[in-house]
Amino acid sequence: MPSSRTPRSRLHHAEPATSPGPPAAAALPPGRSGALPLAGSVAGGAALALESVVNGRLGEHTGSVSAAAWSNTLSLCVAAAAALFLTGLRPAFAALSAALRSRALRPWHCLGGLAGGSMVLTQALTAAALGPAPYTLALVSGQTLCGVAVDHLGLGPGAPRRATRRRLAGGLLAVCAVAFPVLAAPDADHTVALAVLPFLAGCALSWQMAVNGRVDEAAGKHPYPAVLFSFATGTALMAAALVVLASLSELPAPRSGPLWHYTGGLLGCVVVLSAVLTVRRIGVLAAGLGMISGQVLGSLALGPLLGEPPAHQGTVAVGALLLIGAAVLAAPAGDRPRPGPFTPPVAEHPFDGRGK
Template identity: 45%
Template structure:
């Protein structure tokens, strides 16, 4: 007796407009955080101390809020019993110990903001960040690291990744100064980790049933990374002698909480691909707006504008899923790719 073809997994529903708009806004928030942390690092002449303040504020806010967050304890208990095991309920992804390490990237991002954002300008910093993010997103989606199914790297996606790399290279070739190139490598490296961080956070969220445990874990690990850098910094340079009075310069931690919370909540509604595209657009446009408002666009030349447009196009190419034939079997999340 014929059993017929195997049933296909349910396709992901189309991303909702409100979720895409929220992800775009979250990208703009990240660009503003880069400007705030960069200016604080410049004001105290110590970017590591500035990063420590930003992450310290974030962690303090979350420590106060965690007892009141809905489902926080229940979600934390679910995560505590899942490492190295299968999903706790039907449809939940498998977790491995390394899925819990996304917060390390958060500490690296904050350090890169405080170290290089002021020197590069928010727009160029963001170009380098999202170029790394686009390249990493290609790998993350191809291997199904996030909570959704794997999406193969086709010619369109590879072209988008190549365009993203070219977009960050062109502005750097215009300056060709060694400090600029090395500074741009910091956000580029942080961007490579950012797509991976969003993917593993989405996986934790799917298992916990609530985003708050992964948000708290992210900032705990981020604080540990920045604290380790601060210990070395204090031993070498000592503590900053002067701190500015402008309260805005200390808001980077709050902006970071908003960004990470949004990224964890929205990934289940949009998927890693669409969220990355929306956040890239928000980051790019937000960084141009921040530079324009802060210094009248003095650092936003024609090359930067063209590179920003190229980044948006690269993200659109890389984020569009490949066409799937009706007779082609739908891929599921392979266990072997996660070990």
């Protein structure tokens, strides 16, 4: 009898240690800070600032809808070609399919590209007229305000991140950083009137970052499905817009332009990939504020190249410094997401550990 009790006792004590469950697997390793993903989101924001300039210039000589359609189509082609060089795609798509079947992930989570397509359209419509700095400020206003709500409601991956006093302070500081250069501009009324579309696009961008993060998590933290779906739905939206525009009026005949005007789609790939990879670590608000800092710093660097007056550059520089401080407040090193109600379905799927 003693020999039969010993194995039962060992099994009884070993079970909790070997069954942590999916929420524990989703936790971040101890000792890892958010500095690296925050830097990645800043780099993605700088790419977004350059993308807005590129797509704005392209829209001037091809038409805004045509420019947006080209940019999204190029991004989709790059994402599709990347599948030839990536591994782990089959398990990732199988995990995503299982999450959709179990309703842990809803179909609308896969439609983040609709927001991305609308943002590219606003770039082509307003970026050239507003200039890089005012366009960026309008975009990040909506991005910041919606980022707090998106995180608080838990629309992104993991558990909801409460709107703590520190996060609220970061969001309020970001709003002040955006308001300062806008109110200091000599043509503030004209800038505000044109800025409505990029403001709404910034709200959509926060939502896109959240739902793409959910798709990334459901796919076993493989970023490819989220990136591919993002560009596929954005391209479909722009194709539909082109059809509607062609039925209502004649499409503008494209004029020749420099080759770099056609590279917006490549920059779009960098932006979406950086957002998917950073949201999983630091949340929508912190990743959004890091991207905001990169956008403003990028527009600050692009301003002199595009002929913006030095006085305006000075106010944007102050705003950039305030935004970096806001990002630090919203993403402190010890603030890590805790496991929440959304459980990544990877560990429960039949393919897990087999890849077939």
